[in-house]
Amino acid sequence: xTLTTPALLFPAISLLLLAYTNRFLVLAQLIRKLAQxxxxxxxxxxxxxxxxxxxxxxxxxxxxxxxxxxxxLCTLSMFALxxxxxxxxxxxxxxxLVTLSVSLIYxxxxxxxxxxxxxxxxxDVEDQMRSSRPRAGNRGGDT
Numbered sequence: 001x002t003l004t005t006p007a008l009l010f011p012a013i014s015l016l017l018l019a020y021t022n023r024f025l026v027l028a029q030l031i032r033k034l035a036q037x038x039x040x041x042x043x044x045x046x047x048x049x050x051x052x053x054x055x056x057x058x059x060x061x062x063x064x065x066x067x068x069x070x071x072x073l074c075t076l077s078m079f080a081l082x083x084x085x086x087x088x089x090x091x092x093x094x095x096x097l098v099t100l101s102v103s104l105i106y107x108x109x110x111x112x113x114x115x116x117x118x119x120x121x122x123x124d125v126e127d128q129m130r131s132s133r134p135r136a137g138n139r140g141g142d143t
Contacts, residue, residue, distance in 0.1 A: 001086065006077040006093045013071045013100065020064045023110070027057055052117040059110040066103035070096045 031053055038046050073096035081089035 001081065001090050001093070003078055003081045006074045006081070006089070006096065009074050009096065009100070010071075013067060013074065016100075016103070017064065017067050017071070020060065020067060020107070024057075024060050024064070027053060027060060031057075048120050049117060052113055052120070056110050056113050056117070059106050059113065063103045063106035063110065066099050066106060070100040070103060073099060 030049075034046055034049055034053065038050075073092050077089045077092035077096055079089075080086075080092055
């Protein structure tokens with residue numbers, strides 16, 4: 001294994017961390033919006049969304065930590081290989097790959113929760129649409 005092998009992961013991990021940061025920023029915006037709505041009026045939907053957002057924030061933190069740890073291990077792997085400590089470099093690179101995989105698993109889990117949160121929102125919109133539609137027997141103008 002050469003010094004360039006772990007270096008190949010640098011752009012991928014960097015882009016992954018950028019994507020995670022963007023997810024975090026979107027979650028922060030959603031939480032602020034939800035907090036404002038909750039101050040204005042209490043909705044059952046908000047309670048469910050808050051629970052899902054709390055889980056998503058926790059998972060986002062974990063996937064960011066695992067991603068940063070993977071990046072650090074990859075850097076240490078390159079340093080070990082630079083010092084001609086091939087076995088240490090290979091082990092560090094292997095652990096870096098494992099932590100990157102853990103980060104991706106957390107990301108998949110967060111995506112699943114995000115999809116569930118969207119389904120909660122869609123269900124509420126559908127319920128509102130059903131309740132606001134005129135019934136078949138009720139026509140406007142007929143009394």
